[in-house]
């Protein structure tokens with residue numbers, strides 16, 4: 001089916017899959033763009049969002065090394081905005097090249113997006129969002145001594161990472177602007193890195209020290225713009241039960257009730273797969289006719305052609321939107 005409004009969320013780890021150089025990340029996004037343009041070719045309206053966990057963590061590390069009182073490190077909200085700019089630039093550049101190659105005249109534009117969070121969100125007291133590089137247990141123990149205010153956790157069997165507060169998104173300030181762009185035939189790149197986290201204070205929006213989960217922010221945006229489909233792209237083709245065990249089993253089309261059962265059984269790692277599953281559930285609960293899909297960048301062509309991936313529907317419907 002074509003003519004759908006689709007929000008596609010790209011994982012930060014999936015963008016920084018090989019190495020952290022700009023060239024390697026641009027190459028990953030070039031390959032992503034080759035798949036994403038297929039939605040435009042099919043007549044769908046597309047909104048792209050992306051993560052920034054590895055990138056914003058790396059940026060903070062670079063800033064810590066080079067900062068001086070005259071040239072201070074930027075606060076986390078500003079660092080998130082910086083990654084919206086850099087990743088948005090790579091992505092809109094890659095999309096424009098691919099569209100031009102295909103002779104399709106569609107504009108792609110990155111929107112620096114602010115996302116409202118609650119000042120009293122308990123997440124500010126309990127950091128859960130992994131950012132930056134993966135460390136061995138020994139490295140993380142050493143870093144913990146050097147930077148006692150930081151917290152490190154084990155991230156889905158892949159090593160240890162620093163964690164920062166990740167409050168839930170309440171509103172996307174630029175959702176109306178994003179919708180106007182879509183109505184005018186533009187492909188917006190929005191809520192990058194989960195959006196710049198801001199708190200409402202009277203007439204002002206004040207940035208805060210957090211990294212919002214881009215899956216929750218993408219879900220909120222998808223809800224606000226009335227999307228039909230939320231596609232969450234990460235490093236795995238499917239969501240699994242008993243992930244990384246001999247008995248692991250992929251989930252194909254799955255209902256909200258079934259996923260809630262798996263959540264209760266602790267099947268999905270916090271800070272990695274759990275937010276994706278929760279965002280997918282939130283979306284189909286708020287948009288009962290909609291569907292959410294969790295799959296990999298490398299499986300995107302297969303999803304487009306054959307619908308393979310983990311598909312979450314409000315009831316376990318098998319029909320595609």
Ligand SMILES: Nc1ncnc2c1ncn2[C@@H]1O[C@H](COP(=O)(O)OP(=O)(O)O)[C@@H](O)[C@H]1O
Nearest residue numbers: 011012013014156234235239240243269272273
């Ligand atoms: N039950 C599960 N099924 C599939 N993957 C899982 C599961 N639990 C944890 N994971 C891990 O979660 C990862 C996705 O989270 P993450 O890398 O944080 O996402 P992102 O691509 O948004 O950066 C997968 O690549 C996988 O390693």
Ligand SMILES: NC(=O)OP(=O)(O)O
Nearest residue numbers: 012051052053193214
């Ligand atoms: N902000 C965010 O959720 O980034 P990742 O997708 O890279 O974790």
